Amino acid sequence: MRISARNSIKGTIKSITKGQVNSEVVLDIGNGVLLTSVITTHAAENLKLKVGNTAWALVKSTEVMIAID
Template sequence: MNVSARNCIKGTIMKITKGPVMAEIILDIGNGIQITSVITAHATESLGLKEGKEAYAVMKSSEVMIAVD
């Protein structure tokens, strides 16, 4: 994975709360620290996000996005 954002933090998806349009993703990055991101339900499906899967929190300005290898 190559991305221009400088802040990429790897973690494990702990919980996905999916609605009809948006989904809340909780990423555990270790030491009891969690990052929460809200992305579209479509993006959640397209990325194949599942609880227990490793993913990245990608932060750029005021956004936190989720990325996978």
């Protein structure tokens, strides 16, 4: 896989919760850390995502914000 995004995180698909429009995909990226992404259900089906498969989270953003209470 070749892509311009510099931030890619490899993980194992832990769960997929499909909705009519969007699906929630949870990746286990190791050390007890879970990463959750919401993608279209069409994309999840097109990628043939399945629990237990390897996938990459690709992060492309101009900024990452942090907030506290």
